Amino acid sequence: MKFYEEKDYDALSQRAANIIAAQIVTKPDCVLGLATGSSPVGTYKRLIEKYENGDLDFSQVKTANLDEYKGLTRDNDQSYYYFMHENLFDHVNICPENTNIPDGTKEDSETECAHYEEVIASLGGVDLQLLGLGHNGHIGFNEPACDFPQATHCVDLQESTIEANKRFFASADDVPRQAYTMGIGTIMRAKKILLVVSGEDKADIVAKAFFGPVTPEVPASILQFHPDVTIVGDKAAFSKIPH
Numbered sequence: 506m507k508f509y510e511e512k513d514y515d516a517l518s519q520r521a522a523n524i525i526a527a528q529i530v531t532k533p534d535c536v537l538g539l540a541t542g543s544s545p546v547g548t549y550k551r552l553i554e555k556y557e558n559g560d561l562d563f564s565q566v567k568t569a570n571l572d573e574y575k576g577l578t579r580d581n582d583q584s585y586y587y588f589m590h591e592n593l594f595d596h597v598n599i600c601p602e603n604t605n606i607p608d609g610t611k612e613d614s615e616t617e618c619a620h621y622e623e624v625i626a627s628l629g630g631v632d633l634q635l636l637g638l639g640h641n642g643h644i645g646f647n648e649p650a651c652d653f654p655q656a657t658h659c660v661d662l663q664e665s666t667i668e669a670n671k672r673f674f675a676s677a678d679d680v681p682r683q684a685y686t687m688g689i690g691t692i693m694r695a696k697k698i699l700l701v702v703s704g705e706d707k708a709d710i711v712a713k714a715f716f717g718p719v720t721p722e723v724p725a726s727i728l729q730f731h732p733d734v735t736i737v738g739d740k741a742a743f744s745k746i747p748h
């Protein structure tokens with residue numbers, strides 16, 4: 506695992522955007538696995554700047570997002586579909602037909618999740634997967650569990666996740682209780698993984714996930730077994746790891 510400790514959120518966002526830009530430049534038709542949450546917002550901003558400066562071309566890039574709330578329509582401003590358009594897709598020359606996000610409006614979880622796995626396979630797999638990190642060690646919406654889920658599936662969100670995400674909704678009652686997420690197996694099949702993390706509130710989970718035992722109780726800990734993982738964090742998020 507490669508760790509980049511940056512001085513603050515801006516610097517970590519720049520570093521992460523540079524890594525993604527290098528992927529796009531070296532393989533213009535690459536498949537990017539994308540993430541939501543507050544952590545990657547700065548990274549997306551920097552990517553948009555690079556596009557506006559003429560340094561990046563998204564015309565052949567394909568994307569597959571990690572997850573989506575079940576039950577939210579695409580025009581709901583808390584859906585991850587909406588988030589991705591707002592924070593990246595609407596600002597770069599990506600082709601809408603090249604972007605993929607699980608469809609949270611599909612009631613039949615099994616069919617939608619199997620379909621999403623087929624979509625990723627038809628793209629030839631993910632070249633670079635961007636990840637954030639939940640306070641309980643979740644990646645995508647893979648919550649702590651007694652095993653590592655292999656494929657895209659429907660999850661019941663944990664109370665702590667609902668608590669953490671309620672800041673975006675009118676109240677905790679409005680946070681959906683379920684989501685579709687790539688499985689740990691889906692994430693681990695990506696050729697490269699880039700995880701961005703910031704803030705003191707993530708320091709404990711960073712230490713636990715990447716320097717503690719590999720266990721499905723801390724889903725991100727599995728990344729210790731991936732051959733090509735880069736973790737970009739700020740000083741605060743890295744403050745509890747052995748230096």
Ligand SMILES: N[C@@H]1[C@@H](O)[C@H](O)[C@@H](COP(=O)(O)O)O[C@@H]1O
Nearest residue numbers: 541542543544637638639645646
């Ligand atoms: N499903 C998302 C994750 O993909 C994200 O990485 C995580 C951390 O979010 P944040 O970056 O806002 O702390 O929480 C959400 O629940």
